[in-house]
Amino acid sequence: MGEYRVILVDADNVWRKNVKAMLTKYGHWVVGEAGDGLSAIKLVRSREPDLLIIDAALPGGMDGMQVAKIVHEDKLAPVIITSTSDEQVILEQAKEARVSALLIKPLGEMSLLPAVELAIANYHEIAALEEKIKDLQETLETRKIVERAKGILMETQGLTEAEAFKRIQRQSMNKRVSIRLVAEAVIMAHSLNK
Template sequence: MGKNRIVIVDDEPVIRMDFREILTLNGYFVAGEAADGFDAVELCRREKPDLVIMDIKMSVFDGLSAAEVILSEGLSDCVILVSAYNDKEFFKKAKHAGVMNYLIKPVREKVLIPAVEMALAKSLEIRSMKNKMTKMEEDTKNAKIIERAKYLLASSSDISEKEAYEKLRKLSMDKRCSMAKIAESILSQDSAKAFTEKAKVYLMKKYELSEQAAYLRIKRLSSEKKLSLSEAAAEILNNAGK
């Protein structure tokens, strides 16, 4: 059995000790203990445990409220709440908050361990699903960036989009960098050029300068303040209220 990291939260030290002993004997690692919901949240922010086993009724920040914070902030994927009372209203609220299980005290080993195993298995499924969703979102975002860079490269170099794509792919291989990163760099450069062009046009109109004189003014500011051309252009436009 792997060493899953578990946090125990209960305002009764004896119960925390009992849970720790049961969990340790069954191959789990207790990453920390807390006596109230407030400390539980802070502990989970530090430890990012695989599972939190937490009492509901505590003097400072009850377990249900703490569970809502822990789950909403992604501090742990998995919470089991424990109570001395079989309260249907609490059970409904716990279910709504995304709590994995709700156990009634006294919690014996034969009840606790199966509940822990089931909760961790479900948590693993949820984590896997989240990772897949995150990867899909990232892939979609990268595809859009590559598509924009491909179109820009094709337009500026007077080549087909297929040739632009091959150029991006070759750059990616040569630089040993993802196509999305190469595409981002191309788009960033284009954005910087557009920014500099806008500042140049502003200076030409404002001071009746030639295109070359306006460019030299941006370049001088860049040199004086040790900024990039686009940063110098941004400062000019900011000062102009653009």
């Protein structure tokens, strides 16, 4: 079990105090507390917590689901939503907001602590997978550009595929730039000479 930085958001001060006691008992730090959605967003952006635990129904113009959606879209932290209602509509809103867990009040250590651990672990796993996808997309795009540049060199200079690639690779090493940049320069030079 890790030591996580948590922000608690609920209009009920007593609830926040009780949840804070449960979290600190297990080594987590509550790095911010708020009673409304707008304050929650400001806290999350400034304190960069590992987790946001927020009530679905907050006073003011922004409820917990709206905050959760913003926090998810901006990739700020995983979110656990709490609610006094177990209605299907709350569950559907939680799915739409992409929350990590929905806990029904009153909360106990037996439900809160596993939800905290799973929410943070799953969030990090998803973030790692998203980064891997981004890297793979970048690699694929680079490969397409290099293939196009090789084709141009093969066509205009009568090189074999291996010779065209070696020329691009040699330029990359000589100029100390990526193969992609050299390939893009070949493509650009070819389009200017048309």
